[in-house]
Amino acid sequence: MSCDMDVSNAPRGVWLVKVPKYISSRWNKVQNSEVGRLKITKSSGGKPPDVVFTLNESLLKSTADADGKQSIPKDHKFAISTISSQSLAVFSHSPDKLAIEGRVIQKAECRPVANDANYLMLKKHCMLQASKPVRLVKQLDHVVNSYKPVSDHKNNIEFEQLKKAEGKKSREEIGRAHV
Numbered sequence: 001m002s003c004d005m006d007v008s009n010a011p012r013g014v015w016l017v018k019v020p021k022y023i024s025s026r027w028n029k030v031q032n033s034e035v036g037r038l039k040i041t042k043s044s045g046g047k048p049p050d051v052v053f054t055l056n057e058s059l060l061k062s063t064a065d066a067d068g069k070q071s072i073p074k075d076h077k078f079a080i081s082t083i084s085s086q087s088l089a090v091f092s093h094s095p096d097k098l099a100i101e102g103r104v105i106q107k108a109e110c111r112p113v114a115n116d117a118n119y120l121m122l123k124k125h126c127m128l129q130a131s132k133p134v135r136l137v138k139q140l141d142h143v144v145n146s147y148k149p150v151s152d153h154k155n156n157i158e159f160e161q162l163k164k165a166e167g168k169k170s171r172e173e174i175g176r177a178h179v
Helices: 021-029 057-062 117-131 154-166
Strands: 004-006 013-018 036-041 050-055 075-081 089-093 097-112
Touching: 050 057
Parallel strands: 004 097, 013 097
Antiparallel strands: 036 050, 050 075, 075 097, 089 097
């Protein structure tokens, strides 16, 4: 298998962002659409910038509950860390080529804004779902026909009785057997 590698974007700097599962599952459902906006505010004193990610309204409306309430938080904050000791790159592939999309210059973790009511409701719902037992005990009010395992089947018993009825077979002498 021979595959060409596109390295035209190799010097481009990209961010590696870890997002919660509830966001990534919504992103997988949306095709070629804006999922949100980033607001980057530079901070002074050598601190990393404050980054706030706001989800798109159409994404929030598509995930609304039956009551019409938003089930996921709208605003998220990025916790940024540097990766000076690591050298990471982002690759993409298609059937005919492999490409380097860039090298990772920042690493971030997307977290909901503190004390967000939607996030607390989401986590409460997840905890309730996790605490429910997978299998439930059910009381039966009628007899259920079930086939129980048998230690010795009918045909095996018949074969054993046939062997006992015939008795032991004696071995013929060598001279009589070859005649």
